[in-house]
Amino acid sequence: MVADFLPNLISILILVSVVLAIVGAVRRVKLWRQGQPSTIHWAGLLAIPRRYLVDLHHVVSSDKYISNTHVATAGGFVLTIISVVLIYLLGISGSILNYALLTSSALMFVGAVFVLLRRRNPPANLSRGPWSRLPFSLLIFSSSFFVLTLPATGKLPADTGGWMLAIMLLVGIAWGVGEMFLGMTWGGPMKHAFAGALHLGLHRRQERFGGGRSTGLKSLNLQKDKLGVEKADDFKWNQLLSFDACVECGRCEKACPAFAAGQPLNPKKLIQDMVVGMAGGSDANFAGSPYPGVDVGTQPASTYKGGEIIPIIDVLVPAKTVWSCTTCRACVQECPMMIEHVDAIVDMRRFETLEKGQTPGKGAEVLENLKTTDNPNGYAPESRMNWAADQNLAVFGEHVQQADVLLWIGDAAFDMRNQRTLRAMVSLLRAANIDFAVLGDKECDSGDSARRLGDEATFQRLAKTNITTMQQYQFKHIVTADPHAFHCLKNEYQDFGGHYDVYHHTGFFADLVKTEKIKLDNKKELSLTYHDPCYLGRYNGEYDAPRYLLEAMGIQIKEMERSKTKARCCGGGGGAPVTDIPGTQRIPDMRMDDAKSTSAEIIAVGCPQCSLMLEGVVEPRPDVKDIAELMLDALSVQDSPLEISLVETHP
Amino acid sequence: MLKDISKTTSKNIKMSVLISVGEHPLSARPRRAEQDARALELGLKLAPESLKILYAGSTGDSAATEVLKEYMGMGIDQLEVLDVPPKTDVTLPLLEKLQQDCPDVVLTGIRAENGESSGMLPYLLSEQLNMAMVPAITDILCIDKTTGFAEVLQALPRGQRRKVKVNLPFIASVDMAAAAPRQSAYGSAMRGHLKIDPVTRTMHDAEQEQWQISPAQARPKRLKIVKAKTAADRFKAATAKVQGGSGKVIYDNKESAEAILKLLKDEKVL
Incomplete structure (x- = not known):
């Protein structure tokens, strides 16, 4: 009696919930379609399994515990669903299928136990609320199907437990299916599985999958009626989809330098606020860490119930939140769902x-200076080459029309500390007999800070001016000591017709050392640590060249705990030193503490912005030296020092 | 001192702001003139609804148009341009326009950042329009149309301010000490509208034809002998009110001309 009744009821239950889930899915898709048009990468949908198993798992596996847990839980869940649909909806039966269901639900149960264990004392970066309910739902779902299947496999006699068990199973399955099927499309924690899978397939930056990289900001059409993002529906539809993919794991929060410094930014909350902006609800329901210093549910839109789309800034999200970001990309690097926080922040800054x-x-003031003088501090444009008055540099258009290398100076030209790096770089290039020239006063700011401060118009003007200037001369490579200029020239000028072979000075010098054009004294015994610049490391994947150079000098690098992909920002990116949103401590101080904990006496950098931020930390602290300066100190002078000084160039 | 301006200011104040194309002192690039932008900021604060913004100059110059757009980026939908050909005096067309509009308040900068830069325009206009002229103001405290008076705050050296009562209508030039202008937003700059008025009567500036224009030379600075012996003295010197006393008022034309001549000779200018 019970044995017949239960499967029928379960079939109906599952049928109803599948239909409701589909209805929910359609509603969710409609929410995403509020967004602006963007290319639909249909082929990406076919790549979802591979992207999940390879790209996503690559990120998740930095935490082995949760990656194994997720494999068990999600793998068990998918297999369970397939078996359940086959058995209860399509009516296929057979002992193989029953055993498959038994195994998969057991697997899922084991996974769910580990999820529960992790949530006994959850770290601050994990969300509570519905997310604390999820492990129980997983346990109930898997155990109910496990027990339900036992009689069918003959392990237990049919009718075991009688009505009591039948009702318990029914309740369990109703709960489980409710959480797992309905929650997936109606906005529960399981939403991440549905939206996340689609997001992996339809990601706005398809190049990120399969080991690729896509870090340049997307350019903005300045002719449009509205520039940037005011309301949630001003995002591209696939950005809205990406917000829904968030699992609230809080890895971004752990990595975010602004959050750690007590500035009012939490990347996880920001993404959840975007979901509220799109789907309605209230940020008062958010069950994770708030923006530091801003209580949850205090914004004017904290009781927002959906319906009319509302402006984001100062209604849903305080303005200082989006201005706290240093665009260091640590959150994007850490995000297992490959959400692009920085894109969203810059989109809102643009508005x-x-x-x-x-x-x-x-x-x-900085943007005004860039407009009128092409440099952020408003110096006279014709004073750009003053730093090199004694350097006899060849200038394109004045002394030469072509050279092997265009040396990009950047705004370090106006800064006395970074002029030391530039001088060291010039000496090294001369020591290696490199044919190089500079643009002189015709060089403009790369536009990096303008773009990240949201002023796309000024960025595009600067980019186009620089491209037009460079078009007039012949050169093979561009070399620069500024990773921000490096990133712009390499990745962001392409949209405006500038395609260059760009090197960061560490990459260029590493090649010169490898080909023995520069010989370094390898007996340096320095107690040194290396700070990865965000725009060199996370943005452009260059972690090895600087380390190769330091090791070529015989230095054993004392690596900081946060290094390479996990390196902490110096606080100098994205115009953050300019907007200067107050926090409880300063980001460069935190980074200097990282360096101090290695007990290194020198912190090597490869970025003018990093050297300024880190030198701004009060002493006592390790000395801050650019790799070019260290190299100049270690330059092997065995092949006659005279020869180096005699390499006379122009004019 | 700081009152809520909305409570003390009559409704329907007609205000005009005169703007010009400035020049960056280092790069010589055209830009929003700093004082004019402050005048506009003050206008936007006091009468955002009824504000009229006037530019007198050639519309053929694309760099000038870019700068006008930058002014519109401060949140202005429309800007009126009196299309005055180059090398033509702008006073006459502006005069006719202001006679038509009859504003209660006209705001300008103290002087242009390029060209003649004589700072005479507001004085010429006030003379012709028979309006009072208040130089170097930082703020307007209240405008009362019923009594026909306004209170303005005038900038004096060393950060001092003087409250001045003035009859309506009046012209005021805005000092650098006034509130800094708001940021120019690219979106509204691009979407703003230039309303171009053709100018019927112009005065060709024959004098100007003869001029040769060269960059201004920095004036030699007078050597400053520090007399202060202590920090307290230096502090006093930096903050103390300048005491007049040595000056005298001369009414006789001849006598005053002689005094000026004597000063110039003493200073070895002549």
Whole structure:
């Protein structure tokens, strides 16, 4: 009696929930379709399994515990669903299928136990609320199907437990199926499985999968009626989809330098606020860490119930939240769902700057200076080469029309500390007999800070001006000591017709050392640590060249705990020093503490911005030296020092 | 001192702001003129609804148009351009326009950042329009149309301010000490509208034809002899009110001309 009744009821239950889940899915897709059009990468849908198993898992597996747990739980869940659909909806039966269901639900149960264990004392980065309910739902779902299947496999006699067990199973399955099927498309924690899978397939940056990299900001059409993102529906539809993919694991929160410094930014909450902006609800339901210093549910839209789409800034999200970001990309690197936080932040900054004219702090002044003098501090454009008055540099258009290398100076030209790096670089290039020239006063700021402050118009003007200038001369490579300029020239000028072979000076010098054009004294015994610049490391994947150079000098690098992909930002990116949003501590101080804990006496850097931020930390602290400066100290002078000084160039 | 301006200011104040194309002192690139932008900021604060913004100059110059757009980026939908050909005096067309509009308040900068830069325009206009002229203001405290008076705050050296009562209508030039202009937003700059008025009567500036224009030379600085012996003295010197006393008021034309001549000779200018 019970044995017949139960499967029928379960079939109906599952049928109803599948139908409801489909209804929910359609509603969710409609929410995403509120967004702006963007290329649909249909082929990506076929790559979802591979992207999940390879790309996503590559990120997740940095935490072995949760990656194994997730394999068991998700793998068990998928197999369980397939078996359940086959058995209860399509009516296929057979002992193989029953055993498959038994095994998969057991696997899922084991996984769910580990999920529960991790949530006994959850770390602050994990969300509570519905997410604390999830392990129980997983346990109930898997155990109910396990017990349900036992009689069918003959392990237990049919009718075991009688009505009592039948009702318990029914309740369990109703709960489990409710959480797992309905929650997937109606906005429960399981939403991440549905939206996440589609997001992996339809990701806005398809190049990121299969070991590729895509870090340049997307350019903005300045002719549009609205520039940047004011409301959730101003995002591209696939960005809206990506927000829904968030699992609230809080890895971004752990990695975010602004959050750690007590500035009012939490990347996880930001993404959840975007979901509220798109789907309605209230940020008061958010069950994770708030923006530091901003209580959850205090924004004017904290009781937002959906319906009309509302402006994001100062209604849903405080303006200072989006201006706290240093665009260091640590959150994007850590995100297992490959969500692009920085894109979203810059999109909102674009609206603030281009439409509202509300760049905070010194932002407006810097942008005005870039407009009138092509450098952020408003120095006279014809003073750009003053630093090199004694260097006899060949200038394109004045002394030469072509050279092997275009040496990109950047705004370090105006800064006395970074002029030391530039001088060291010039000496090294001369020691290696490199044919190089500079653009001189015709060089403009690369536009990096303008773009990240949201001023796309100024960025595009600077980019186009620089491209037009460079078009007039012949050179094979560009070399620069500034990773920000390096990133812009290499990745962001392409949209405007600038395709160059760009080197960061560490990469270029590493080649010169390998080919023995520069010989370094390898007996340096320095107690040294290396700080990875975000725009060299996470943005461009260059972790090896600087380390190769330091090791070529005989230095054993004392690596910081946060290094390479996990390196902490110096606080100098994305215009953050300009907007200067207050926190409880300063990001460079935290980074200096990282360096101090290695007991190194020198912190080697490869970025003018990093050297300024880190040198701004009060002493006593390790000395800050650019790799070019260290190399110059270690330059082997055995082949006659005279020869080096005699390499006379122009004019 | 700081009152809520909305409570003390009559409704329907007609205000015009005169703007010009500035020039960056280092790069010589055209830009929003700093004082004019402050005048506009003050206008936007006081009468955002009824504000009229006037530019007198050639519309053929694309760099000038870019700068006008930058002014519109401060949140202005429309800007009126009196299309005055180059090398033509702008006073006459502006005069006619202001006579038509009859504003209660006209705001300008103290002087242009390029060209003649004589700072005479507001004085010429005030003379012709028979309006009072208040130089170097930082703020307007209240405008009362019923009594016909306004209170403005005038900038004096060393950060001092003076409250001045002035009859309506009046012209005021805005000092650098006024509130900094808001950021120019690219979006509204691009979408703003230039309303171009053709100018019927112009005055060709024959004098200007003869001029040769060269960059201004920095004036030699007078050597400053520090007399202060202690920090307290230096502090006093930096903050103390300048005491007048040595000056005298001369009414006779001849006598005053002689005094000026004597000063110039003393200073070895002549």
